[in-house]
Amino acid sequence: MYYVNQEQIERRLNAIPDIAAGLRHAEASWDGGVGCGFIQERALHLGIEVVTDVGSYLIDGFIMRDASSYEDILDIIHEEKVMSAANHEVLTRLVRLRKPLVQEYFDWERQSLHPLTVELPVVLETFAAEVRDYLKREL
Template sequence: MYYVNREQITIRLGVIPEVAEALRQLCANWDGSLIQGMAQERAIHLGIEAVTDVGSYLIDGFIMRDASSYEDLVTIIAGEQVFPESLSEPLLELVKLRRPLVQDYYEWEREALHPLAAALPDILTAFKEAVEAYLLRELGE
């Protein structure tokens, strides 16, 4: 029997619509200002954290192979068919941004709209829906 912390997964998935909307608004109104640059950083960072937190809960709950990195985490849940294969590459690209955002933040180009920002709302929404479907498939209600 698995113990999957659905409550914590649900809480983290619940952040995704807000992050997606923030990114949509930023992309639609981008002016390269410091405030928008910082908001973009935070929205991308929250997207990364939501994906990696949910992935960690899935790996722990379903007793999947331990992840050695954030990229490995995405690879593991992709291998378990938590989400469609088409999301693997964009999610890997997303989690690879964690280091620049968290450790090399002083080098981040705040005045430029990140190339992934426009696609992220759809990527994150698809991830959320896929995880919810996976949980239903594996655990039922």
């Protein structure tokens, strides 16, 4: 029997609508200014954290193989049929932004709309549905 911390997974998935709204707001009001840039930056960062946190909870709870990196978290849950190949591809591009956003933030391009800002809201919403479906199926 698995112990999957569904409460913590759900808390993180419940943050996705706000993250998606922030990304949509950044896109709709994009003016190249620092305010929109910071909204975009924070929403992308939170998207990374949600996806990797949820992935880690699934890996731990279902005793999947250990992940060696943020990208590996996504590879593992994709291999375990938690998410589609299309979402895996987009979310892998997202987690590759973690180092630039968190460690190299002084070089982050805040004056440009990042392509993932447009693409990510729907992908995150789909990811949440896929995780919930996976939990129903496996538990």
